[in-house]
Amino acid sequence: MNAPETLELRLGSIAHGGHTVARHEGRVIFVRHGIPGELVNVVLTDAGETAKFWRADVVEVLEASEHRVPHIWDQADALTHRDPVGGAEFGHISLDYQRVLKAQVAAEQLTRLGGLKAEDYNFPAVQAVPGNADGLGWRTRMSYSVTESGHLAMSGFRSNELTEITQMPLAHPGIEAIGLYSVDFSGIDRVEVAVSSRDDSTVLVLLSEVLPGAALRVAKQLPEGVNLAVFSQMGGSAADGKGELEVITGNGWLTEQVLGNFFRITGEGFWQVHRSAATLLTERVMDLTAPESGEVVADLYAGAGLFSLPLAEAVGPQGRVFSIEGAPGTHADAKKNLAQTPQVTVTRGRVERLMRQLAREAQLDAVVLDPPRTGLDKQSAAELATSGVPRICYVSCDPAAFARDTARLMARGYELDHMEIHDLYPHTHHMESIGLFVRR
Numbered sequence: 001m002n003a004p005e006t007l008e009l010r011l012g013s014i015a016h017g018g019h020t021v022a023r024h025e026g027r028v029i030f031v032r033h034g035i036p037g038e039l040v041n042v043v044l045t046d047a048g049e050t051a052k053f054w055r056a057d058v059v060e061v062l063e064a065s066e067h068r069v070p071h072i073w074d075q076a077d078a079l080t081h082r083d084p085v086g087g088a089e090f091g092h093i094s095l096d097y098q099r100v101l102k103a104q105v106a107a108e109q110l111t112r113l114g115g116l117k118a119e120d121y122n123f124p125a126v127q128a129v130p131g132n133a134d135g136l137g138w139r140t141r142m143s144y145s146v147t148e149s150g151h152l153a154m155s156g157f158r159s160n161e162l163t164e165i166t167q168m169p170l171a172h173p174g175i176e177a178i179g180l181y182s183v184d185f186s187g188i189d190r191v192e193v194a195v196s197s198r199d200d201s202t203v204l205v206l207l208s209e210v211l212p213g214a215a216l217r218v219a220k221q222l223p224e225g226v227n228l229a230v231f232s233q234m235g236g237s238a239a240d241g242k243g244e245l246e247v248i249t250g251n252g253w254l255t256e257q258v259l260g261n262f263f264r265i266t267g268e269g270f271w272q273v274h275r276s277a278a279t280l281l282t283e284r285v286m287d288l289t290a291p292e293s294g295e296v297v298a299d300l301y302a303g304a305g306l307f308s309l310p311l312a313e314a315v316g317p318q319g320r321v322f323s324i325e326g327a328p329g330t331h332a333d334a335k336k337n338l339a340q341t342p343q344v345t346v347t348r349g350r351v352e353r354l355m356r357q358l359a360r361e362a363q364l365d366a367v368v369l370d371p372p373r374t375g376l377d378k379q380s381a382a383e384l385a386t387s388g389v390p391r392i393c394y395v396s397c398d399p400a401a402f403a404r405d406t407a408r409l410m411a412r413g414y415e416l417d418h419m420e421i422h423d424l425y426p427h428t429h430h431m432e433s434i435g436l437f438v439r440r
């Protein structure tokens with residue numbers, strides 16, 4: 001028998017990934033675009049007869065949650081679009097309640113994967129970013145596809161169908177101001193845009209060109225002062241892929257400023273997305289890690305040196321910082337950003353490959369690590385713990401990976417001394433956790 005295409009469901013609790021969990025005839029269904037407690041009609045998007053669980057999207061709300069609000073972005077609204085775009089999947093939930101749900105997800109992951117018990121541990125609330133009351137305009141980095149007619153577009157939540165974009169309320173106003181939505185991007189297949197949060201107005205547009213000459217046509221349509229470059233990825237992954245940047249107008253990089261330090265970030269290089277993230281995370285990492293003069297600290301997955309630079313200042317010329325980053329472009333930025341601090345050793349390479357040697361050769365006093373969504377691999381977690389480093393400050397954008405790594409570190413002699421969660425991705429299901437682990 002084929003599965004029914006639509007169903008009426010009562011939505012249960014929130015799950016990792018932003019779904020609510022519902023049940024139908026004993027089967028679990030992960031439902032998007034709903035709120036726990038709501039009675040809704042859903043369309044099944046993934047419903048094989050033999051599948052362990054199904055997936056569905058809310059298309060009609062029969063009994064709305066008191067936390068439901070008009071969606072912040074029409075094109076991402078599942079109630080008015082059959083294939084809404086991704087990128088603001090919590091936009092129908094009041095901002096305060098989004099944070100309540102994120103805290104529930106984090107607590108559930110820490111319990112289930114991290115092995116922590118609610119009776120022993122005070123699971124943290126999710127903190128709003130000061131100065132961003134409506135949770136809009138925070139994205140300093142945007143990434144778009146291009147339609148056949150040359151317009152900016154984004155993919156549907158669960159499809160490759162492109163929807164033309166005419167505004168993006170989460171994008172920084174400096175990005176929205178340059179009129180990208182009326183530019184003809186024919187001959188381009190991806191458009192990446194970044195704005196500097198130093199001045200809130202210097203913009204760099206990166207194009208991936210499929211027709212030679214297309215970027216020059218785009219250049220003529222952009223306002224004066226916008227930096228433009230063509231980027232070609234030469235293979236590899238985000239951690240070690242090689243890229244080539246050909247500048248068309250202005251510079252191929254932006255300058256960022258964090259607490260008095262300046263950072264050069266090339267077009268394809270990593271930088272924190274929320275306009276306040278770099279400052280907020282630096283303050284929190286420095287506060288929790290508390291590096292002292294003369295100490296030896298490692299900054300793993302170091303990016304362009306955001307934490308390495310203040311760590312170097314704190315340990316001073318008598319101390320030492322090992323800054324490890326995999327991506328060649330971001331590593332090149334780190335080299336430049338850390339050129340005036342000889343106490344920093346800047347190394348390009350995968351943490352998986354370098355961790356053992358580092359743990360063996362350096363007597364580390366503290367480690368800061370900020371891995372991608374996948375978290376630490378098992379081997380690196382083991383080597384990190386075996387190093388016996390007294391303090392580990394772990395910054396994470398994925399609560400499941402963070403919880404899994406918490407269990408690994410706790411099994412090898414660490415305890416989670418402090419944890420906090422920041423809402424660095426409002427109107428999405430994402431969150432940023434920071435944990436301080438200390439050697440027992």
Ligand SMILES: C[S@@+](CC[C@H](N)C(=O)[O-])C[C@H]1O[C@@H](n2cnc3c(N)ncnc32)[C@H](O)[C@@H]1O
Binds near residue numbers: 238327
């Ligand atoms: C979440 S970012 C953090 C960067 C930096 N801490 C910051 O806040 O600006 C993670 C960084 O790790 C790098 N990376 C990803 N996988 C890696 C790996 N296996 N080894 C080393 N670096 C890696 C990425 O290129 C990226 O720059």
